[in-house]
């Protein structure tokens with residue numbers, strides 16, 4: 001019997017008396033939503049979605065493109081660009097080095113082209129492990145280049161956002177990325193280009209106030225926090241606690257800011273269908 | 281001058297606001313209200329006026345003078361309706377071929393329940409995109425505080441100008457200090473690090489022109505008025521395609537040297 005089978009939820013109620021089984025920490029994690037212990041291998045097989053409650057765990061950019069694209073079809077573009085320290089902001093270089101180490105990526109976004117449900121698309125995925133997916137010059141530039149590339153090749157764009165917002169350490173330059181990327185989205189769209197924006201947990205700040213909210217179709221993973229101001233800033237400003245579910249995907253759908261909420265396990269299929277409907 | 285002194289000057293309670301500039305620079309101003317969707321956000325003032333003999337659309341965010349005005353204007357923090365009012369006036373300007381002049385003085389877009397519920401991020405994104413696509417000349421002047429996305433929403437223009445003692449930043453120095461060092465009292469240090477003065481931004485190529493404030497308000501407005509006429513004339517003479525392409529390249533270029 002493999003270890004995985006040992007910890008499966010007991011089928012038989014009588015056997016369900018919970019005997020505390022110690023699973024080595026490195027093999028499992030506790031679902032922050034339902035509290036169940038989930039084996040990491042099960043989680044991986046389930047695209048990092050809790051098999052008990054469907055809580056969507058974070059996904060790195062590399063895993064994301066892997067999940068979204070038809071097997072082996074993703075080809076990375078504009079790889080290897082790394083950020084400099086335009087303002088000589090104290091401590092920024094150390095933070096970048098730590099982020100590169102932590103995420104295994106050069107920056108907080110990876111771009112490329114691939115096939116989704118058999119349809120060609122340009123796509124990018126942000127990485128929350130890289131300084132919370134914040135946007136500086138390099139992130140903005142890569143995204144801009146991708147929209148320009150897609151416009152030139154007549155490809156649709158699919159984006160997967162996860163971001164804490166602007167990269168503070170790059171000051172005004174990070175703010176300017178909002179204008180630069182928005183201009184590129186607009187140009188791509190003007191030529192009839194189709195853009196699907198997929199929001200994941202969390203998408204906030206300058207990313208929400210630019211390309212994340214500029215999709216022809218905007219969808220989200222379940223439970224994702226989506227907003228301009230972060231909940232903590234709002235609570236400090238209004239001096240009251242925010243209601244449960246505030247700024248979550250379900251709330252945004254209700255308020256009319258999302259086209260739909262799509263489970264990660266159905267995402268590739270959903271995107272493929274939309275891309276097919278926009279075939280040029 | 282230390283960066284934080286500039287921050288204090290930019291936020292000074294007696295600093296001129298959009299209404300003051302409109303009164304001195306333009307004539308025949310007709311104020312227009314409302315976003316036609318939800319309400320009239322008083323943090324954003326907008327309307328039509330004459331710049332010399334040219335009809336222009338003017339939109340500005342301002343804090344207000346005394347306390348009651350400040351409360352009405354939510355201390356210069358716009359809600360989505362403010363940006364949607366701006367968008368409405370931008371579209372109207374384009375329809376009638378009027379250049380758009382924006383004045384910006386805001387600590388930032390308002391972080392509140394209603395603002396989020398009604399899509400603050402979406403409203404700002406749309407305002408930025410709308411500005412970038414306008415087929416009429418656009419000039420934005422940051423007169424006081426240019427607070428983050430809430431300021432950029434009215435500053436995605438052909439020309440972005442600043443007053444000598446204005447600031448423009450991705451985050452307030454207080455916010456930056458409290459996030460980075462968990463200490464909002466280190467705002468002075470943060471202000472230095474953020475390089476948010478008009479002089480810094482001019483050197484980065486983010487801002488195209490800085491107006492010195494070593495003169496009285498009338499003289500300053502005369503100077504701005506002359507500069508606006510020149511800019512508007514020059515841009516109105518361009519073919520639309522080129523106007524839009526130049527605007528695209530302007531934002532495309534910023535920060536390139538750090539790639």
Ligand SMILES: [Zn+2]
Pocket residue numbers: 031032033034035036050051052053054055
């Ligand atoms: Zn769970």
